[in-house]
Amino acid sequence: MTTQPDHPGPPAPRDEPAGDHVPTCYRHPDRETYVRCQRCDKPICPDCMRVASVGHQCVECVREGGRTVRRAEAAFGGRPVTTPxxxxxxxxxxxxxxxxxxxxxxxxxxxxxxxxxxxxxxxxxxxxxxxxxxxxxxxxxxxxxxxxxxxxxxxxxxxxxxxxxxxxxxxxxxxxxxxxxxxxxxxxxxxxxxxxxxxxxxxxxxxxxxxxxxxxxxxxxxxxxxxxxxxxxxxxxxxxxxxxxxxxxxxxxxxxxxxxxxxxxxxxxxxxxxxxxxxxxxxxxxxxxxxxx
The missing domain is CATH 1.20.1540.10 (Rhomboid-like)
Structure with a gap:
């Protein structure tokens, strides 16, 4: 005669530090956050968020992106002039x-x-x-x-x-x-x-x-x-x-x-x-x- 085994209980919790479960801002480790940079995927707190065309980006990604943007110039060089x-x-x-x-x-x-x-x-x-x-x-x-x-x-x-x-x-x-x-x-x-x-x-x-x-x-x-x-x-x-x-x-x-x-x-x-x-x-x-x- 066969018998059904007892239903296994929940797995025993792993012995891991609490920090592995709660993401924190990469620039401010003491701040909990669940928002990530749309460009580099790093967790960022509200102080590190910069509005982008889609979602938010971190400070470094915004700075790096600004370097690749071509600055507007006048026809023969120099800054464009609105008021002469x-x-x-x-x-x-x-x-x-x-x-x-x-x-x-x-x-x-x-x-x-x-x-x-x-x-x-x-x-x-x-x-x-x-x-x-x-x-x-x-x-x-x-x-x-x-x-x-x-x-x-x-x-x-x-x-x-x-x-x-x-x-x-x-x-x-x-x-x-x-x-x-x-x-x-x-x-x-x-x-x-x-x-x-x-x-x-x-x-x-x-x-x-x-x-x-x-x-x-x-x-x-x-x-x-x-x-x-x-x-x-x-x-x-x-x-x-x-x-x-x-x-x-x-x-x-x-x-x-x-x-x-x-x-x-x-x-x-x-x-x-x-x-x-x-x-x-x-x-x-x-x-x-x-x-x-």
């Missing part, structure tokens, strides 16, 4: 400088206007400060034209180049205009060297990006004609700024994609050094000339 703060700042500086001329034109112009003789004697700051001054009151057309041009094309160029490159372009074009005045003129004031540099920049960028260049060519052509047709205008400052701005923008726009930022920085420094050395090595070459840039 450099353009507005340049407008404000020019207007404030003109208001200073309204208050005391003789004092401001005598100390800060671009003068080849004074630069040759060591007052190098005039190479820059002269580019922020304009024909003194009661004349208003000079600053109005330059500020209108800066307002019209400055924001677009700043968005294409990025704020840092746009600043370099503007200042180098202004310096290039002043260096041309130093070599071939005598005295001048005005932002026109920098403005003509922006005209040259528009030409280069239009060509590089395949835009219709006829409007830009007409703009440059008309202004060059006016430069020589209207008495008292510093053609040196205009053409110096135009050539410098065109050159700098070409170096920006046609820089190789590999190591583009380093190439652009190096070329900016090279242009700056060339302009500075020109003033240091060469004396003023022309007879006295007075003009508004």
């Amino acid at each position: 703060v450099v353009t507005w700042a340049l407008l404000a500086i020019n207007v404030l400088a003109y208001l200073a001329e309204v208050v005391n034109p003789d004092q401001v112009l005598s100390r800060f206007a671009m003068s080849a003789d004074y630069v040759a004697y060591g007052e190098w700051w005039r190479l820059f400060t002269g580019a922020f001054l304009h024909a003194p009151p009661p004349s208003f057309w000079h600053i109005l034209f330059n500020m209108w041009a800066l307002f019209a094309i400055g924001p677009q160029l700043e968005r294409l180049l990025g704020s840092v490159r746009f600043t370099a372009l503007y200042l180098l074009a202004a310096l290039g205009g002043s260096v041309a005045v130093y070599l071939f003129g005598s005295i001048a004031v005005g932002a026109s060297g920098a403005i003509y540099g922006l005209f040259g920049a528009m030409f280069v960028i239009s060509r590089r990006m395949g835009y219709d260049m006829r409007g830009v060519l007409w703009l440059i052509g008309i202004n060059v004609v006016l430069t020589f047709a209207i008495p008292g205008i510093s053609w040196q400052g205009h053409l110096g700024g135009l050539v410098t701005g065109t050159l700098v923008t070409a170096l920006f726009a046609y820089a190789p994609k590999r190591n583009r930022t380093a190439f652009q920085l190096g070329t900016v420094l090279a242009v700056l050094i060339a302009l500075v050395l020109t003033v240091m090595v060469l004396p003023p070459l022309a007879s006295p000339f007075t003009g508004a840039g």
Whole structure:
């Protein structure tokens, strides 16, 4: 006669530490958690959770993922620009400088206007400060034209180049205009060297990006004609700024994609050094000339 064996009871518990049954955060071992990173499957506590497209990820996975995300850039490098703060700042500086001329034109112009003789004697700051001054009151057309041009094309160029490159372009074009005045003129004031540099920049960028260049060519052509047709205008400052701005923008726009930022920085420094050395090595070459840039 056979007999049924007794029903076996529950298995004896294993002798394991309690920590094997309760998951804890991998960064905070004292915190119990049942949530895991969707990427690496490590347990994470609420302080270590980062919202992801699906579920949550840990801090390390979010950081690692951020390294693989391509940072947005302007068309020719640099950070994208939403508000053209450099353009507005340049407008404000020019207007404030003109208001200073309204208050005391003789004092401001005598100390800060671009003068080849004074630069040759060591007052190098005039190479820059002269580019922020304009024909003194009661004349208003000079600053109005330059500020209108800066307002019209400055924001677009700043968005294409990025704020840092746009600043370099503007200042180098202004310096290039002043260096041309130093070599071939005598005295001048005005932002026109920098403005003509922006005209040259528009030409280069239009060509590089395949835009219709006829409007830009007409703009440059008309202004060059006016430069020589209207008495008292510093053609040196205009053409110096135009050539410098065109050159700098070409170096920006046609820089190789590999190591583009380093190439652009190096070329900016090279242009700056060339302009500075020109003033240091060469004396003023022309007879006295007075003009508004």
